[in-house]
Amino acid sequence: MGDFMPFLAGNGVALALAVFVVLIVLRGVYIVPQSQKFVVERLGRLRAVLGPGVNFIVPFLDSVAHKVSILERQLPSMSQDAITSDNVTLSVETSVFYRITEPERTVYRIRDVDGAIRTTVAGIVRSEIGRMELDTVQSNRSVLIETIRTSLVDVVEDWGIEVTRVEILDVSLDEATRAAMLQQLNAERARRAQVTEAEGAKRAAELRADAELYTAEQDAKARRILADAEAYATQIMAEAIAKNGLEAAQYQVALKQVEALEGIGKGEGRQTVILPAAALDALSDAFKMFKGKM
Known part of the structure; x- marks a missing residue:
């Protein structure tokens, strides 16, 4: 019995040492997936950012505080009202695609990334559309998209975010404006029809005048030829009489x-x-x- 106790004590120490080593390995070795980055803190402060693959940290001193996905994300479509420079109210539906490139900035500088981007986009859309007329908004949508993307990139740069794409899904008008535009469109179509009819009548009159002028020229030409022939015959007669x-x-x-x-x-x-x-x-x-x- 006396010999067995030291054996148990020795095995217990070895087992405890083995458990400690396994715990150190578990706390000190991290395998980071390709689609993520891990933010490591040491005693509450930023220590490092772990990239994809096998990474080592100091157990008990360092800890993985944030696991951030670096895949491209799409914000849910959002709609906001805006007023053009010619006082037309629009409802603009947009969508933003982005990805996190510097997780240490994202986790320490902004709390709600999606909410911040939505608020920023809404302000940019209202500001840019307020400088444009309705016709410009509808005809130059690609220019508006690029302007929104450029402005958004400048704002979110400090958040460690890359804006990959901005889309304007829809631009809709209120019912009163839509009815007024439809009435204006019908009036414009009627005006164009009248202009086309007037141009057709003018062209027909020009063609008739050209035809009459051509006929008169041909008659004058025929009379001139006949007069020349009679003059020639008279000349021949005069020469014959003289001879x-x-x-x-x-x-x-x-x-x-x-x-x-x-x-x-x-x-x-x-x-x-x-x-x-x-x-x-x-x-x-x-x-x-x-x-x-x-």
């Missing part, structure tokens, strides 16, 4: 009389034609002159 005397003129007159009588003979109706004696003499003279020409 052959009165005989050429009588020959031309006789030919015209023959052509006229031929036309009368070919016409419908009565076929009996009474000619004066002078006409017969002219035909005889024309035949003689024509024969002489032969």
